[in-house]
């Protein structure tokens with residue numbers, strides 16, 4: 135990273151100004167064109183975000199939800215990762231890996247031992263390099279219909295669920311109740 139690159143984290147949504155919101159929306163639209171949305175989040179406001187700025191413009195982002203999940207009637211504190219993305223012209227320079235390394239460090243310092251995410255097949259190798267393992271487990275979550283609670287969904291997640299933990303067995307083959315929307 136050079137002197138024109140700055141890492142800003144953690145960012146909480148209630149502190150985002152108009153320019154940051156605009157830049158973030160533009161980045162998310164570029165990175166996830168199929169799920170273009172008016173809101174800056176899928177189902178709920180993230181607990182916090184990490185962003186990278188170059189020359190004052192947001193070029194990379196990660197959303198983090200800090201929550202409790204229920205696995206076979208035991209609760210675990212996790213970070214859930216979503217909307218990791220980098221502007222096309224700034225990819226392959228280590229920005230996303232850098233944001234993830236920061237999340238991992240923060241989790242370690244905070245005693246959060248499990249980080250969960252859902253990844254497409256083409257992103258799995260990237261996350262494997264960062265220490266995530268594909269886990270087969272059933273997930274249960276609150277389905278939103280726009281800004282309304284709709285129903286509870288339960289689905290066997292084969293491979294899309296990836297977990298960074300020294301104890302993936304806690305989750306493997308179990309039912310993970312996400313106690314909220316999916317991320």
Ligand SMILES: CC(C)(COP(=O)(O)OP(=O)(O)OC[C@H]1O[C@@H](n2cnc3c(N)ncnc32)[C@H](O)[C@@H]1OP(=O)(O)O)[C@@H](O)C(=O)NCCC(=O)NCCS
Nearest residue numbers: 165218219220225226227228229230231253254257259260
């Ligand atoms: C996936 C994504 C976030 C990666 O962002 P990025 O900033 O390019 O990520 P990094 O630079 O840290 O790493 C990307 C690759 O570049 C490589 N890389 C990192 N620094 C590099 C460098 N200086 N030179 C060359 N390659 C480098 C990494 O090893 C990695 O390789 P891999 O894909 O084989 O694992 C980005 O491609 C993106 O926004 N995609 C669209 C949105 C998306 O699909 N997000 C994931 C949701 S599951």
